[in-house]
Amino acid sequence: MEFKEIIKDLRIEKGLSINQLAKQLDVSAACVSYWENGKREPNYQQIKRICKFFGVSGDFILGFDDYM
Numbered sequence: 711m712e713f714k715e716i717i718k719d720l721r722i723e724k725g726l727s728i729n730q731l732a733k734q735l736d737v738s739a740a741c742v743s744y745w746e747n748g749k750r751e752p753n754y755q756q757i758k759r760i761c762k763f764f765g766v767s768g769d770f771i772l773g774f775d776d777y778m
Contacts, residue, residue, distance in 0.1 A: 711773050714748040720764045721746075735759050 711719075721731045721742075728746070732739040737756060744750040752760060761771055769775045 712748070713751060713771065713773060714746055716771060716773060717742075717760065718746045720766070724764070734763055 721728070724731075726734070728742045729739045732742045735742070735756065736759065741750070745752060757768060757771060760766075761768055764771075767775060
């Protein structure tokens with residue numbers, strides 16, 4: 711799986727809108743939308759926040775580990 715699919719699946723599993731996730735991660739809703747559409751990827755600090763928020767490893771979020 712690619713990052714864009716993983717982040718969208720995690721968001722949906724938590725029942726969050728793009729706006730809600732953006733607020734939790736301290737980024738704009740446009741930023742989350744770009745991630746989910748594969749137009750941009752998060753930087754190092756954003757990856758750390760994503761992993762902490764969802765309780766997943768960096769390897770997982772970057773697609774190195776099997777999906778949950």
